[in-house]
Amino acid sequence: MGRSLSEAANYVLQQFVSYGVSIPNSSRIKDTYRAICNDDGSTRGFISEKDVNFNEAREAMRDFSQLEFFFEQIANEPHKASYHSILKTIVNDSVLPQDDKTYSRGRNTQAEVFAFAVCKNAGMQPTFEEPDVICEINEVRYAIAVKRIKGLSQFVKRIREGANQIQKRGLTGFLCIDITMATNPENYSLGMNGQEDALRHWWEKYMGKTVAQYYPKICYAVRAKGVRGIFLHQHYLVRFGKDYCARSMTFGVPTTQKPEEEKEWATIYKAFKKGLPNLVDS
Numbered sequence: 001m002g003r004s005l006s007e008a009a010n011y012v013l014q015q016f017v018s019y020g021v022s023i024p025n026s027s028r029i030k031d032t033y034r035a036i037c038n039d040d041g042s043t044r045g046f047i048s049e050k051d052v053n054f055n056e057a058r059e060a061m062r063d064f065s066q067l068e069f070f071f072e073q074i075a076n077e078p079h080k081a082s083y084h085s086i087l088k089t090i091v092n093d094s095v096l097p098q099d100d101k102t103y104s105r106g107r108n109t110q111a112e113v114f115a116f117a118v119c120k121n122a123g124m125q126p127t128f129e130e131p132d133v134i135c136e137i138n139e140v141r142y143a144i145a146v147k148r149i150k151g152l153s154q155f156v157k158r159i160r161e162g163a164n165q166i167q168k169r170g171l172t173g174f175l176c177i178d179i180t181m182a183t184n185p186e187n188y189s190l191g192m193n194g195q196e197d198a199l200r201h202w203w204e205k206y207m208g209k210t211v212a213q214y215y216p217k218i219c220y221a222v223r224a225k226g227v228r229g230i231f232l233h234q235h236y237l238v239r240f241g242k243d244y245c246a247r248s249m250t251f252g253v254p255t256t257q258k259p260e261e262e263k264e265w266a267t268i269y270k271a272f273k274k275g276l277p278n279l280v281d282s
Helices: 005-018 028-036 054-073 080-090 105-121 152-169 196-222 259-273
Strands: 133-137 140-148 173-178 190-192 227-240 243-254
Touching (some): 028 054, 054 105, 054 243, 105 173, 133 259, 173 259, 196 227, 196 243
Parallel strands (some): 190 227
Antiparallel strands (some): 133 140
């Protein structure tokens, strides 16, 4: 990573092509690309809030940073064909996530590849298998169920669904849940008067309060299903003064009942944390 936004956008489009995936002009990926790049691939430069494509350009920051991260993790793999169907699915959905209140298979899949990329970056040897991803830590295989929820009213229900998937797979595991739209359904930018420390403080306080509210129900939903914990992901578009940027944040929630399970969660948490391209984790 470390590319400019337009460089990341061009890199992502080139990677889609290299994996044999054509991107329709009507797709969300092309729409966000056109919002920040000219036809020749050059940057459109500064895009003000008055620009007709401002919302699309803002969304490009989130999508291209996540996809850039994923493509970098699989860049040296020889079997490109195995990713074709996954990448083909990602290009779907509306340009703005708040316009997809129900069906959103493209961004749901993008949440899966983000979890996969974290595991890959951490050296956890992930593969795309049921329930969503299988990884390895200290020669032990773990199942990962990935969920992307759009309302906190569905929070515990979706956790239960993921726990059932892990139990069905017959492996110990954990959940990765993207709660971005659940906590920000209108997709507003998060305005911060301060800098990164202010964002960290806000995130830790907000997530601590949210998790405390649901924690007893969470533990009941995953009880005896082999779930050692949950990683909550939130990908915000943040405004520091006049500057916008994308920030990913992760919060770890243990769901263990026994000392040996707590030790196993600590091992999982430490391993997964190494792969995070995140600003804040807790």
